[in-house]
Amino acid sequence: MNEVRIKLIKKEEVAEGTMAFHFEKPEGFEFQAGQFADFTLINPPEADAEGNRRAFSFVHSPDEGDLMFTTRMRDSAFKRVLKNLSVGAELKMDGPYGSYVLHKTESTPAVFLIGGIGITPVRSIISDATYRKLPHKITLFYSNKTPEDTAFLEDFNRFAKENSNLTFVPVMTRSTEEEWQGERGHINAEMIKKYVPDAHTPIYYISGPKAMVATMREILTDLKVNEDNIRTEQFSGY
Numbered sequence: 001m002n003e004v005r006i007k008l009i010k011k012e013e014v015a016e017g018t019m020a021f022h023f024e025k026p027e028g029f030e031f032q033a034g035q036f037a038d039f040t041l042i043n044p045p046e047a048d049a050e051g052n053r054r055a056f057s058f059v060h061s062p063d064e065g066d067l068m069f070t071t072r073m074r075d076s077a078f079k080r081v082l083k084n085l086s087v088g089a090e091l092k093m094d095g096p097y098g099s100y101v102l103h104k105t106e107s108t109p110a111v112f113l114i115g116g117i118g119i120t121p122v123r124s125i126i127s128d129a130t131y132r133k134l135p136h137k138i139t140l141f142y143s144n145k146t147p148e149d150t151a152f153l154e155d156f157n158r159f160a161k162e163n164s165n166l167t168f169v170p171v172m173t174r175s176t177e178e179e180w181q182g183e184r185g186h187i188n189a190e191m192i193k194k195y196v197p198d199a200h201t202p203i204y205y206i207s208g209p210k211a212m213v214a215t216m217r218e219i220l221t222d223l224k225v226n227e228d229n230i231r232t233e234q235f236s237g238y
Contacts, residue, residue: 003094005028008085009066011109015144016023018117019083020059020070032123033061033128034102037095040071041081048077057121057233058096059152061128067093070120070151082218100233102129102136103203109137111196113187115208115214116144121233122207131164139167139195141187142146142210145174170194189219197222207233 010022031037034057041052056069075080085091096111102110102125112122119142129136153170158162160168171183171191183191193199200223206216219232 003040003092003165005090006093007191007223008087008089008091010087011085014028014070015153016148017073018149018151020068020151021082022095025065025067025069026093029067029124029192031058031062033058033124035096035124036121037093037153038099039080040092042090042092042209043076043078044049044081046077046081050076050078052078055097055205056066057098057124059123061118061124061131061208070117072117075128077228078179081208098233099107099203099206100231101125102134106135106177109139109196109202110205111192111202112138112140112142112205112207113192114142114206116149117151118206118208118212118233119151121204123155125205126156126159126163126166129164130159133163135165135224137165137167137202139202141169141191141195143171143173143187146172147175147180158186166177167195187216187219189223192219192223202230203229205231210234 006023012020021227036055038053038055042115044052044224059068059070060201073083087132100121114122141168147153156168160166169183171187172180173186204220204225213234
């Protein structure tokens with residue numbers, strides 16, 4: 001698709017330091033759950049060396065009506081301008097791009113190993129699988145520091161209730177036992193094997209910070225997972 005202008009219809013905080021931006025979907029625009037687009041600010045009041053263009057994954061699935069992306073709000077010119085956009089303001093969008101989408105073979109399970117803002121394409125994929133009642137067995141490990149840091153925690157709890165094929169494993173790295181009754185610490189081989197007994201058979205999807213992606217790859221290699229069954233998406237700089 002050629003570059004189009006899209007209009008902001010809503011912005012909201014979805015976790016501590018993380019904001020979601022909702023845009024009208026252009027007529028005829030189609031994408032696959034898990035894909036992304038490039039978004040460009042139009043005549044921003046300030047800019048820096050990083051430029052006015054960023055790639056963001058679509059967080060909503062194709063059936064959810066609007067286009068949404070989510071980002072950590074660090075102090076860059078792009079993020080400051082984005083945060084201050086008024087409802088009705090426009091961005092340029094170029095896309096969709098990317099192949100980080102759910103595999104077609106329904107009998108092969110999917111396991112997602114996700115850190116922080118790396119969740120954005122995965123929310124789209126799992127929302128889509130739930131809406132379309134796909135038969136894929138899906139296990140989502142989602143690591144954050146605390147529940148307050150965890151974007152879309154309620155959404156995934158809801159998807160897990162609606163989708164009997166989905167196992168949701170939220171993991172907190174900095175919560176105490178009193179603060180969080182679920183899995184704590186870092187995702188490791190033992191945790192994966194606890195929820196995925198036949199650990200070498202699924203297709204694995206990893207997304208998150210660069211170091212986390214590298215660590216998960218090492219763990220999967222130790223678990224004798226075939227390299228062809230590992231798909232990654234790195235989120236650096238946010």
